[in-house]
Amino acid sequence: MSFTVEERGALNSLSYRLFFKNAEGKYISPFHDIPMYADESQKIFHMVVEVPRWTNAKMEIGTKDLLNPIKQDVKKGKLRYVANVFPHKGYIWNYGAIPQTWEDPAHKDGDTGCCGDNDPIDVCEIGSKVCSRGEVIKVKALGILAMIDEGETDWKVIAIDVEDSEAKDFNNIGDVQRLKPGYLEATVDWFRRYKIPDGKPENKFAFNDEFKDKDFAIEVIKSTHNFWKDLISQKTGAGELNCKNTCVSVGDNSYCCTADEAKAAVETHPCGKAESIPSSVDKWFYFEKK
DSSP states (O other): OOEEEEEEBOTTSTTOEEEEEETTSOEEOTTTTSOSEEEGGGTEEEEEEEEOTTOOBOEEEOTTSTTOOEEEOEETTEEOBOOEETTOOSOSSEEEEOTTOOOOTTOBOTTTSSEEOSSOOEEEEOSSSOOOTTOEEEEEEEEEEEEEETTEEEEEEEEEETTSTTGGGOOSHHHHHHHSTTHHHHHHHHHHHTTGGGTOOOOEESGGGOOEEHHHHHHHHHHHHHHHHHHHTTSSOOTTOOOOBSSSSOTTOTTBOOHHHHHHHHHTSOBOOOOOOOGGGGOEEOOOOO
């Protein structure tokens, strides 16, 4: 199963969109149409890369837009870039999401005591390769971190690309601790402090800031897949989410998006010339650890 992407709008601008196609050239939703499992028997998942490692642009699947293209997050009319909080430069992993998952904002998690954040479940891919935006890779889960972001549960799956040269050596969260010393601590530090330059408080974590293991991670992923299934089958209200898709829903289902409708949606975003990234994005921020 292979996927390609089509850029529309102008990179580094409010108009930028990255649309997805399947092997047949059919426009699809990366949220709904890409299967969660790449290999269910081996518990291998698909991951949609939103943000390549070392970059700052806060790109994400547009859950409220038709076909859910990747676009840059916006706050108060301005594009969002994550700040460099010393010693970190941009995102310190390939960052993205597992398709066909959803953290239900109406469900209070029994472990965290907080409801979901209304997004697909997030993934931090720790392999040696710097991925490309929009790349769909196959990953195995190694563990998970339960971040509490402004009162919402925001799970962070730690995973590795199964085709990475190091993948055979990583099979659980303890392998990350042993073979990449400091990486998990840096991950907690990154998520704890990345919003401080925006005037936000430090993020908190469940389980005393500790990572849970592979089995725990897989169960969380499965539960978010079940929430997504309730969403796409209309057992759960979608709110502002756009659940239109070209592969999952069929017939007269209101979530079914025709090929003509999908093509028209893409064509409303003409191509443009990339704009430059503001020089302020390279600024460093220094904060004393508490």
